[in-house]
Amino acid sequence: MVLAAALATATLGLAAGGASAQTTVRIGLAEDPDVLDPSLGRTYVGRIVFASLCDKLFDIDADLNVIPQLAVSHETSEDGLALTIRLREGVTFHDGTPMDAKAVKYSLDRHRSMEGSFRRGELSIVENVEVVDPLTVRLDLKSPFAPLLATLTDRSGMIVSPTAAEAAGDQFGNNPVCAGPFEFVERVQQDRIVLEKFDDYWNADAINVDRVEFRPIPDSTVRLANLQSGQLDLIERALATDIPTIEADPDLVLETTTELGYQGMTINVANGEGATGPLAESPLVRQALNLAIDREALNQVVFNGAFFPGNQWVNPQNSWYQDAYPVPARDVEQAKALIAEAGVETPIVVDFMVPNNPEVRQVAEVIQAMAAEAGFDMQIRVVEFATGLQEAEAGRFGAFMLAWSGRPDPDGNIYSFAHSTGPLNYGKFASEAVDTALTQARTATTQEGRMQAYSDVADVWLTEGSVLYLYHRAMLIAHTTAMQGYTPRPDGLVSLLGVTME
Template sequence: MRHLTLAAAIATAMLTAATGGAAAQSTLRVGLAEDPDILDPTLGRTYVGRIVFASICDKLFDIDADLNIVPQLALEHETSEDGKTLTIRLRPDVKFHDGEPMDAEAVKYSLDRHREMDGSFRRAELTAVESVEVVDDLTVQLNLSAPFAPLIASLTDRSGMMVSPKAAEELGDQFGNQPVCAGPYRFVERVQQDHITVERFEEYWDAENVHIDRIVYRPIEDSSVRLANLQSGDLDLIERALATDISAIRESGNLELAIVTELGYQGMTLNVGNGAAAENPLGQDARVRQALNLSLDREAINQVVFNGEFFPGNQWVSPQNQWYQESHPIPERDVERARELLEEAGVQTPVVVDFMVPNNPETRQVAEVIQAMASEAGFDMQIRVVEFATGLSEAEAGRFQAFMLAWSGRPDPDGNIYSFASTGGPLNYGRYSTETADAALNEARTATTFEDRKAAYAKFADEWLTEGSVLYLYHRAMLIAHTDRLEGYEQRPDGLVRVVGVTLE
């Protein structure tokens, strides 16, 4: 026994020496509701991907708890009087994870990549930028075709994430498999559907405020399993806890709950022009879409599925948001009027709809409630459950008629609507397209006052909320549950998980 104990002690000492004291390192284990898509900020489009990006890819700007825009990689900015030139001054002595400098040349490279790369989902967010010029090592100038109100807000998200030009050129289309950015953590490895590991970057510009050595992100689609892993101690933090689990989390004794109202929305995207699947009554007749809309009781969905903890809605921003269009309040359920609209449209009932639904327990339950409600008005919502990434691919290809799809939201309303409703918008899966909608959306982008922008959105809402390709349903309370050993954690309205300044006891 003495020999075995001595051998074990020696082995432990050797392991500790070989790993540089790894036993004392801290690892934050985060449970995600889905596996992220590609880890390339130019090509990424998922909320869980943004959570991972928050640790590895700093942005030019960030937001604080009150949605104020604050510096990150940039220190300050200045807009010319005509609104067509934006000058950004950068933080000095910042390095990418490969040791390359994060300077003005790198910013120009990253912004041009976002604007010009094939398949970029950032292009619509930077459409007004005509060119990017290097003024000096720490100053860039963005030249715009017209004033562009949402620009700085766009730079608080993936459009403002900077990538190492050297790594991007060397890796090419494989960059998303080994991203190199300038965030507090560097990418280590990814095993699809299992985990993503990142480690503390010692040369981070704010390294003294990074206290956790490693983060492991684990995709666990079942919300109940995710919570069980948190309760057992196998996870330290989970995103999107169930509303029905709020009481259990609060009563646990060793868990804490952070709650904010999401900036985005939960809704149903309808295929009105994306291939053969749009050639049906729902896709071709706005009266049928309105009938489906009127068949739904949003407050009942909130009560039945979410214990009344979420917020019914009918627009791309919540009713509490300053950009909400009060002239279009949440419609009351009206099954009789829904049936009348179907009769006016001359369609045969039941109207059969291929209803694509991501494989998430809450989302599936919402879909089942919608199915039951809509059936009373003359719809047969045939639920087709898919993995989330598969659903996005199906949506791009037009292989759906209705798709339960969420958007995590942006500080500026343009980020919640332009890419979804403008002609050619990268997230316009329903392929809605009219000149009048485009004109109103572009007017909202170029107007320089809140009043003028909201008036432009009012014109857009008059069309979009009666004829458009998204039925908005509700806005979530973003529920982030974590162990009480995690100290200093602050939840911001964008729902992302930030760990700078946080410690794990």
């Protein structure tokens, strides 16, 4: 199989004079990404594509430390109100235009002001972006903002070509132009996204692959079968139940990291037509649903114990975890008592929207059975992933199984979901106390101050809020032994730096 996979990657044949074959890496994705525009994108699989397409001002290392990427250094003012960034010299975009301070200002302003931008909330603390000189920018802040560098390690820190973005307008995502190791070639919806090596990439010596093809294959069984047959070289999010199969195959390698994010259920409390009924109206009923779920049993039944039960926006091993709120044990009798206290009749009917993923569907079915014992009728409605996001925005759901891939700073896991103006607050939960505490967590200058602020968030959000946290995944990436030099990232994304194909 190794030989077959190696031959399959030599898709472009031998060049004249006997040069080595060009190599293609084929990556199987669990969903088709949304728009390939860093300002507008919001999916995990989109972030995987961006990792090859669009470099950021900063990145993270294996220990979650922030390190320079398009930047070379940074300095924060003593009062915390200004961040000065020095940029890498000689970097160009895929269209040949310079990646300089003007381009950085343009991109950050675009993230902050573009209609529909999901980066607006992430950068709302920025008052102004100033060009200091051709390779230096200064971000003036409204107040100190502890998560800023971590925020710039993701899509908010991705820099796009102003020339290409101005020409394309809101269609930029159809032909994105960035400064990453690979440039965009084509996209066929639900079939493939193709990138090719950018010869003028600033770190070109680390890129040994000529072409990348991302292929969305929602069925995990089919995705693994394609990897085993040599039709794919790497798959993301293999099933936990497939771990024994992968480990037993001498031609495959399994890479594992614990995700920074969480898997949970978003409850519609105030968003449109779906915000009706006891679950939306009563925090007691939401607490009852929380207590009806046995997280450890869910982990054992669906994931063979390979994942990690959780109840917060970070996992229990994370230094930001709130110990005062441990993972709750299942208590059906207490759940029934809370429903009675709320004065609600059972069964409580819930429109339960679930992405069309075999593993997630199984999770939903287990939750459905557990919740039924407490008096809930969780009516599962399976939707395609992109459709689910549209339905969530429109408020056409009662509960929604929704994953979050996670960020290195806790702010990235909670603010956009729990703040009343957060762009990912699909349940439209609103609390002045939570808003205030989330802002304090952003502006506090010490870890102790931030921890206290998150404690204040937990006091309200974990009892009244619109997300029930369930578990944290082991990020399972499998690839063929023909792929050498692959290093798993702590954020679960796929980097091809240093990768070679035999």
